[in-house]
Amino acid sequence: MGSEIVIALDAMGGDKAPGMVVRGASIARVRHPHLRFRLFGDERRLKPLVERFRRLAAACTIEHTEEVVEATDKPAFALRQRKGSSMSLAVRAVHEGRAAGVVSAGNTGALMAIAKVVLKTLPGISRPAMASVFPTLRGESVLLDLGANIDCGADNLFQFAVMGEVYARSVLLIEKPTVALLNVGEEELKGNEVIRTAAAKVRESGLPIDFKGFVEGDDIAAGTVDVVVADGFVGNVALKTAEGTARLYTEFLRAAFRRSVFSKLGFFLARPALHAFRDRVDPRRYNGAMLLGLNGIVVKSHGGTDHRGFATAIGMAADMITQGFNARIIDELQRLHAVPVPEPETIAV
């Protein structure tokens, strides 16, 4: 620790940017005092914002950009036509070694496309995956992929399992994380060919992964395992279905408390407890999806988040950099290739 860590921030991405980016950076620095920032964006707007936070001002440099990736830009368009944008240049700073990671609350598809092309994947990883941490009945779990890869082969799922396990172990500091593939049943014969082949690959890899086979959708929130692996289509549907269900519950609960004078009074009395409940499921506490498997740490913040949520996303990037996440992935995959291929057995007669 102690040594400085530089993170590039896309100061123009997100609904409440650049204000929430600057305030978020200021909060993150209180929690992680060794952080320094490169802010990419409109200098005229950023300078007065940064100057409000004396300590932050001393720990960041502004790199002026004119262009912005719009929320409506298609990924391919952003990649080719927005080369001078705050997002592109923030990612490029990681490639150039001027930052160890990048955080953006901008257009998700554009960030994935730019990060993939500019940073490229780690050796041994064919495609990056998007991952997030979730509250569960047992604590926290990791879910990946959340939508970076719509069609996945068994090799992709296997690599996601390796990355998710390393994340849970090295960043969430779970000693021996359990890993499973998201399926429609726990039995070995359930699901499709891709998922069954991926399970075999994990089992036969020789890696010391505590692999539990298959879990179902309700196991995500139950926290049955620490790492849940799915292709990007299924993972994205699961993530958004969970978000939607959470909103439905919150709305129904709010309506219940508005029902009568007694329920309003009940709400008032239970307020501290209900606030604790709200904090426990606060999306800002879990804001930030990590783009795993690239040469550089990339975190996507929710576009609608506020400064507190953005600070969480910066913290995620800081943790991954501090723990040397990428070096551990490379180690793990090298270990994989170092596993001696077993000789075919000689048939004893």
Place this chain on the structure above:
Amino acid sequence: MGSEIVIALDAMGGDKAPGMVVRGASIARVRHPHLRFRLFGDERRLKPLVERFRRLAAACTIEHTEEVVEATDKPAFALRQRKGSSMSLAVRAVHEGRAAGVVSAGNTGALMAIAKVVLKTLPGISRPAMASVFPTLRGESVLLDLGANIDCGADNLFQFAVMGEVYARSVLLIEKPTVALLNVGEEELKGNEVIRTAAAKVRESGLPIDFKGFVEGDDIAAGTVDVVVADGFVGNVALKTAEGTARLYTEFLRAAFRRSVFSKLGFFLARPALHAFRDRVDPRRYNGAMLLGLNGIVVKSHGGTDHRGFATAIGMAADMITQGFNARIIDELQRLHAVPVPEPETIAV
């Protein structure tokens, strides 16, 4: 209405069978007085149970069976080796015209396999789909397929859309139900080939379906559309993820109310309102998955449900029978083939 409807009940399926089946039937008959039942199961156990409910006793016959499909039976095994089971014989009663529908809380895979083979699919339907009704911010929606078909082609998804629309219109009595395919984004180019082709098929079918294109996971609970269509893998993950998230919320909320004397008192005061909240999301209110597209009405009750949940499942079957659901599906698909193929346009010079 008025005329009698006969429903076959697998009296031995479910954790609390046969007691909850008999009590459930008795409750269902209060709500739907024109129902009659054929109870399939162990006569020695069923007879004393039925005799406790005088009106029910007058409206049902017991058909004695010795065998039971176990929860651990594989579908193929149940199909071939459990031909004398309460489940098999209850389904067979529908095939023989001695019942208009069947309800079972037994082994899901076995029920699907037996129902498919014994009843066969409706003309124009290549595979049956499992569907359920969910509470949403706007009311109720239908989600299908929930796991009957792991790998689906565009034709399957198209047929699911037709069946879901007819269900919402004829059973939920929604005048002009909106329909969408579950995807990872709303844009037309999102998702995989199968989903894009299915969308084109719905649009080009000529059927008067109010098709809204694609929705995402969070649209299920939001109630953005009345009918959400997915393949069985994705639909099953969405269903179970929603169930898991609901349980997580309930558990966190319970913990919050136990936190202090004030929160306990608050809970006490808000209790009627919180009970209304609980009723709104009570899984028993939504118990029952319909197996759509077969020659006969088949409803699968949750295995762990109680008599109230089982009564809901019977009610679902009764509604589908009363509304002539299957005849409407056949009509709709015949209409499809009756749509004249448009002549290629003559190019005006």
